Amino acid sequence: MSTRFCRAGFCLVPPNAMADIYIANTCTVTHVADRKARHWLRLSRRRNPQAIIVAVGCYVQRAPEELSPIADLVVDNRRKERLLEIVSDWLSSQQLLPHHEHDQLEATAGHNIARVRSLIKIQEGCRTPCSYCIVPRVRARESSCPASQVIEAIQERVAAGFREVVLTGTKVGCYREAGGGLEQLVERILRETDIERLRISSLQPQEISPQLLDLWQDDRLCHHFHMALQSGSEAVLQRMRRRYTLCQYQQAMDSIRQAIPDVAITTDIMVAFPGETDGEFEQSYQFCRQADFADIHVFPFSSRPGTVAAGMPDQVDDRIKASRTHRMLELSLCSRRDFEHRFVGQSMPVLWEKEMFSGSGLYSGLTGNYIRVFARSRTSLANCIVSAKLTGFWHQGMWGELTGENSG
Ligand code: SF4
Numbered sequence: 001m002s003t004r005f006c007r008a009g010f011c012l013v014p015p016n017a018m019a020d021i022y023i024a025n026t027c028t029v030t031h032v033a034d035r036k037a038r039h040w041l042r043l044s045r046r047r048n049p050q051a052i053i054v055a056v057g058c059y060v061q062r063a064p065e066e067l068s069p070i071a072d073l074v075v076d077n078r079r080k081e082r083l084l085e086i087v088s089d090w091l092s093s094q095q096l097l098p099h100h101e102h103d104q105l106e107a108t109a110g111h112n113i114a115r116v117r118s119l120i121k122i123q124e125g126c127r128t129p130c131s132y133c134i135v136p137r138v139r140a141r142e143s144s145c146p147a148s149q150v151i152e153a154i155q156e157r158v159a160a161g162f163r164e165v166v167l168t169g170t171k172v173g174c175y176r177e178a179g180g181g182l183e184q185l186v187e188r189i190l191r192e193t194d195i196e197r198l199r200i201s202s203l204q205p206q207e208i209s210p211q212l213l214d215l216w217q218d219d220r221l222c223h224h225f226h227m228a229l230q231s232g233s234e235a236v237l238q239r240m241r242r243r244y245t246l247c248q249y250q251q252a253m254d255s256i257r258q259a260i261p262d263v264a265i266t267t268d269i270m271v272a273f274p275g276e277t278d279g280e281f282e283q284s285y286q287f288c289r290q291a292d293f294a295d296i297h298v299f300p301f302s303s304r305p306g307t308v309a310a311g312m313p314d315q316v317d318d319r320i321k322a323s324r325t326h327r328m329l330e331l332s333l334c335s336r337r338d339f340e341h342r343f344v345g346q347s348m349p350v351l352w353e354k355e356m357f358s359g360s361g362l363y364s365g366l367t368g369n370y371i372r373v374f375a376r377s378r379t380s381l382a383n384c385i386v387s388a389k390l391t392g393f394w395h396q397g398m399w400g401e402l403t404g405e406n407s408g
Pocket of ligand 1 (some may be wrong): 037126127128129130133134135170171
């Protein structure tokens, strides 16, 4: 979206700057996501009462009536591709032309911030509903971006200075194109582009195959797999209508670790799904504990109107939900620390992001296997891949002493 607007002559500014047009690409996966979208739209209106406020995306698709009192334009997923045209038409009809007096400096800064890592959406939609998920109702049609377009987009990002690309989508592993699936696409990307790091946002256990894992012999593929488990209780998984068993999930983890020993496997866990008993939560907790995840994203169950789970009996009490969330979050922190601890004393390539505070010389970045590293440097590390020896825990990650050549 931002690329299209920039090409048409609009000027991109950071999300919290003064702007003529504010566009919220909304998510509706939880009630918290809904609340954040409404909050940001109202905040934008207060920031510049003359601005055009636009809501786009899945929340609009699900409940446009909740957003139309807050936004000037509500654009659902079907019309999202035409957003530039819709906004331009609206501007003409109101006889408004965006003025570009807002500080270009901020716009430039915003652009630089984004230059380290770029997300490229290769697939969209899901038509295999899990019982709790609203996505199939708002994005039912599965579609994949042609491989030639993905390659072109990556080449553009490389030319613009990006070092890492993350392939994203509703279900990336369901990528299908005439020429094949995700495996073939990744092969082509590695062969036809010079991107230095390629990360895949998330996969399902049933998509892990020996052929796919063979691709990781190329070091440009990040040693990081995100596989949403959702629950470590077989009974809960079934009620969630997930399409794998714990045994399949465990096998997928084993194959990944066998192929890539220093890999980080991260996951999503939902706690307090309707009917989750103390025993089922305990099974889930114990499965996660033995799984050695590098990180666990914990989500308390959020009832989405219209889903099967919203109508299930035995919704879990808020107090129990909070205590299970807390316990799982503690496990998440311990799991992350255990994973990071294995790398103390090792030197690893880090893709560094912008300086944390202007003039501080403090930088933070990510290793290929998703460890957040902090370091100090007299020269700018921004958007460079430089190795650092990990010396111990620091804030939300590890401290690193620079050891490598600056490749920026
Ligand atoms: S697989 Fe399940 S959780 Fe993922 S998008 Fe489809 S319905 Fe939602």
